[in-house]
Amino acid sequence: MTSSRLPGFYKLPPDERLGKIVEACGDAEIKEMIKSGLSLEQADKMVENVIGLFQVPLGIATNFIIDGREVLVPMATEEPSVIAAASNGARMARDGGGFFTSSTGPVMRAQIQAVDLKDPHGARCRILEHASEITRIANEVDPMLVRLGGGAVGLEVHVIDSRAGPMVVTHLLVDCRDAMGANAVNTMAEAVAPEIERLTGGRVHLRIISNLADMRLARARAVFKADAIGGAETVSAVFKAAALAEVDPYRAATHNKGIMNGITAVVLATGNDTRAVEAGAHAYAARSGQYSSLSRYEIDSNGDLVGTIELPVAVGLVGGATRVHPVARAAVRILGVRSADELSRVMAAVGLAQNFAALRALATEGIQRGHMSLHARNIALQAGARGEMVEIIAERMASERRINIERASELLRELGGSH
C-alpha cells in the first residue's frame, strides 16, 4: 500500500469506503468477506445456544505508519469517536516517522498449582531438576506447535504461602508462535500434571494459563513533534496530564481505558479474545503493587513529546475466531500482518495513538467537543432523523452545545425532516 492517508475518507458512504480499502490493499476478496459477514450457521458452531448475531460497527483508522510501513487499521467498536481519535493520533505521529515497535516474543505462562506438600522448597527444587523432562512431556502433546518453532521453552517454580497453606506453583513457559495459546498451554499444563505430582509428592489442583502475559509484551514509541500537535503549550499540557496517570490510580484507570478503546477494537476486529488482552493489560498496569498508566510521555531535547507504551498483548492469527469469522480474516488481510507478534505490535501502536489523541483533547479543548459531535449523530438518529438530516441536526446541536433528544426532535420538526 502506498499510503494509509486517505484524505476525505470519512466523508464517503460506507460502500465507497470499502471500495477504497479494497483498492488500497489490492485484495478484491476482502469485499466479499466483509459483505457476507458471519453466518448463523458458523455462529452456531462457535458458541452455545445461538439465537442470532450481534452486530458492531467496523471502521478503518487511517494515517498509521508502523515500523516504516503504511497500515490501515480495522476497528470494531460501538463507541463513537474512537476511530476518529485513533486516526487523528496517528496523523500527528507521522511527522516523527510514525510508530516504532518491539516485543518480547510470544511466550505465555501456564500455572500448575500443587498443594498438600510436606516440603514445598524441596518440591520446587525437584521440579527444577527435572525441567527438561517436564518440557519434553509438554511438547509431546503439541507436535504441530513444536514443528513451527514453538513449544514449551522452560519453567519457573514459585513457593507461595496462602491461607490454604503452602503451594508450589509451576509456570510452564510456552512459545505460542501465531496462536493466542490458551488452549495449547492448558493442554500442556494438564499433560505435565502427573509428573509434577510425582516430583512434589503433593496433589495438582489448578492447571490453567495466566492472562498476566508478562513474557508477551508489545511496545510502541512515537515522537509527536511540537509543531504537529499545537506547539510547546500542548506538549507541556499532555506531559502534565500523563504525569497524573502515572501516580494516581483513579486517573490511571481512565487513561488505560482510553488505551484499550483502541486496542480492544482491533482485538475484536481480528476475532481475538478481548477479555484476555484486557485482563493482561490491567494486571500488568498494577505489577508494581500500585496501579499505574501503561504509557509514558517525556519531552526530548527538541521540545517534542516522546510517547511510549508497553503491555502484554496475547493475540493470535490461528485458533479462536480469527480463522473462522470472515470479517476477522478480512481484518487481518487489511492489516497485512504476517505473524501474531506483528499483530501485537500494531495493537500497541494503536493504543498509543488512541491514548495520545485523548490526552491531547483532554489537556487542551476538553474531550467533549470531539466526542459530542459524534454523540450528536446518535442522538439525531434516536430522535428519528434519517439520511442527510442526521448530519445536519447533529452539526446544529453540536454548534449550539445543546445535544439532547428534545432539541433533536425540535430541529427535526423545524427542518421538515420528521416522519
Ligand code: NAD
Ligand atoms: P487453538 O488451540 O485453536 O490453536 C492453537 C493450536 O494451533 C496450536 O496448539 C497448534 O497446534 C496449532 N497451530 C497451527 N498453526 C499454528 C501457528 N502458526 N502458530 C501456533 N500454533 C499453530 O487456540 P489457542 O490459541 O491455543 O487458544 C485460543 C482460544 O482459547 C481463544 O478462543 C480463547 O478465547 C480461548 N481461551 C482463553 C482462556 C484465557 O485466556 N484464560 C482460557 C481458555 C480458552
